Every structure is written in C-alpha cells, then in structure tokens.
Amino acid sequence: MLTVLTPSYDRARTLPRLFDSLLRQASMDFEWLVVDDGSTDETAALVDGFATRAPFAVRRVFQSNGGKHVAVNTGVDQARGDWIFIVDSDDWLPDNALQVVTAALQPVKDDAGVVGLCFRKTDALGRVLGRECADLPVPWAAAPTQAGRRVRGDLAYVFRRKAMAAVPFPVIPGEKFVPDQYAWNRIGDQGTILFYLDRAVYRCEYLEDGYTRNFSIHLRRNPRGFFLFYAAQIRREPHFVDKLKAAVRCAQCLAYRAARRVRTDGMEG
Known part of the structure; x- marks a missing residue:
C-alpha cells in the first residue's frame, strides 16, 4: 500500500481541494494520513468528515504544533504503507497521479536497494516547474542534490517508509523547521533514488504564508x-x-x- 502523507497546520481552507483530487484518482489502493500539527481551525472536523465518505482509508493523527518536519516524523511512524508520498496540505494531485506512482513502484517494490522514486511538479496551470530534462534517461538514478541542481525546480518524492524511518528529521528545541532536502539527501545515502522526470504527478500553489514565499523569515527563526x-x-x-x-x-x-x-x-x- 501507498500512504499519502499530509502534514497540516490550519489549512482547513485548502484541504478540500486535495481531498477532491484524491477522490478523482484512477487508483484507490492507498491511504490518506493527515498529521494535524496542532491546528486551531476546523481541520479536525473536516478530515473526520472526509473519512466517513471516502472510498479509501482516511486517518487523522493530532500532535502539538512542532513544525512540518516533526509532523513528517509522526506520519512515518503512523503510516501503514510501505511507501510514502508526501503531499502538502495546500497542494493537490492530477487525476492519474497515484496510478503513475504505483505503476512505477511495481518493478522496484521488492528491491531493497531502491529507497525512493521522484517525479515532476507543476504549477496550478499544469506547467512543469524547473528545466526540461529530455536528455536524461528514464528512469535516471541520481542523488537529490544532483537532481536539484539539474532540474532547478521543486520535485515530488515517494520514499520507502523503512528508509525514512532510519533517518528521521532532527527535532530542535525552540525551532519548527528543517529543510526537506536535509532528510531527502540522507535517505539517498541509503540506496538508489530513481527519477522519472518525464512524468508530473503533483500540482502546487505557493501561498502568501507558505514556506517558499517566506524563506528569509524561516531562516531567521x-x-x-x-x-x-x-x-x-x-x-x-x-x-x-x-x-x-x-x-x-x-x-x-x-x-x-x-x-x-x-x-x-x-x-x-
């Protein structure tokens, strides 16, 4: 099984869009695990309501507000799937996303040397983020730092749960953020990550209060x-x-x- 993991803090206004995109998936062989990072809005009631009408498993786990990286650690610990696809609460998936992911997982799911797969992200209009990479093989085996330098745009990772559990995000007292790439690099140190840069499985929107638009603030804090x-x-x-x-x-x-x-x-x- 695949776990779609969504860390969420006060995102009741955007979670319905993600839920609707999950309802439209061609493949329903997944669970949706929402880690509620101490939300004070209607997240709890909203997600619990989703669970009563979804054709797939929906679970909500609550934790005191600790930041996305702590929520990811919690999600990895609670996930029931062998593979984890992190989808942020303000983003969503195209209709064939999970079908594409599960198809790519089939030939490697029993290969312990493969610790992750990676795909492209697009903006809300479906335009691929970053550079075109038509000259690269599919799949392309690379490290996250190498791929990031080549693509110059956000990427959608799917990791083996055991690999994520082996290198959890560090929890730093008084701080609520550690860059994703820090953990992704450490996961890549354990084995092979295969990049499918000809396939987009993720759509994103950069909100005014999101990480991308507030990098300097996050760095100071x-x-x-x-x-x-x-x-x-x-x-x-x-x-x-x-x-x-x-x-x-x-x-x-x-x-x-x-x-x-x-x-x-x-x-x-």
Whole structure:
C-alpha cells in the first residue's frame, strides 16, 4: 500500500481541494494520513468528515504544533504503507497521479536497494516547474542534490517508509523547521533514488504564508535547522561556488543564532 502523507497546520481552507483530487484518482489502493500539527481551525472536523465518505482509508493523527518536519516524523511512524508520498496540505494531485506512482513502484517494490522514486511538479496551470530534462534517461538514478541542481525546480518524492524511518528529521528545541532536502539527501545515502522526470504527478500553489514565499523569515527563526542542511551541503556540493554559497548560508545561520542568544539573554536580564 501507498500512504499519502499530509502534514497540516490550519489549512482547513485548502484541504478540500486535495481531498477532491484524491477522490478523482484512477487508483484507490492507498491511504490518506493527515498529521494535524496542532491546528486551531476546523481541520479536525473536516478530515473526520472526509473519512466517513471516502472510498479509501482516511486517518487523522493530532500532535502539538512542532513544525512540518516533526509532523513528517509522526506520519512515518503512523503510516501503514510501505511507501510514502508526501503531499502538502495546500497542494493537490492530477487525476492519474497515484496510478503513475504505483505503476512505477511495481518493478522496484521488492528491491531493497531502491529507497525512493521522484517525479515532476507543476504549477496550478499544469506547467512543469524547473528545466526540461529530455536528455536524461528514464528512469535516471541520481542523488537529490544532483537532481536539484539539474532540474532547478521543486520535485515530488515517494520514499520507502523503512528508509525514512532510519533517518528521521532532527527535532530542535525552540525551532519548527528543517529543510526537506536535509532528510531527502540522507535517505539517498541509503540506496538508489530513481527519477522519472518525464512524468508530473503533483500540482502546487505557493501561498502568501507558505514556506517558499517566506524563506528569509524561516531562516531567521530556525537557524540551527538550516545550519544542519547547509553544513552538510558544503560536503555534498561538487563545485567550489556552490560550496561557497552553502558556507555563506552557514555564516548567516550562526549570526541569527547569536542574535537570538543575545535577545534571550537580554530578556532574562
């Protein structure tokens, strides 16, 4: 079984769109697991209502607000599927998405060396994000950092649950965000990730209060989480310029962390 995992915080206004897209799937061999990250809106009643009328399993797990990365950890622990497809609460799927995913899983599901599959994302109008990659083989075996540099656009990952469970996101007191790529890279260290860059299975919309539009704010609020990612990228990036960019981000994180410490000490004083 495939688990569609959706971390959600106060997204009652967008969850119906995702649910409707799941109802339209050509394949129903999946469960939808919503990890409610301490929502204060109508998320609980909404998802519980979905569960009463869906032709697939719908489950909601509640946790105190800890951030998306903690919600993903919870979802991995609670998932019943062998494979996990993370779909954010403000995004949705084209009608054939899960059929495409399950078809790609069939030849590799028993190959323990394959830890993940990856597909393209599109915007709300169906336009593929990032560069065209017609020159690459299908599937293409690559690491997330390598693929990200080639595509230059968001990608839709499906990971083996055991591989995700082996390298959970770090939980940092006082912070609520660790970049996804930090964990995806560590999953890729365990085995092969196959990229199907000729197939789009995910549609996304960048909301005003979402991560993409508020990168700088997240960086200031979560310097230790971002430092973990950028420090690891210094080693992973093959080119000097990219290593230098990661080092500059590390310096930013250290500066934000020091500034936070000064503010905390001042408040205590």
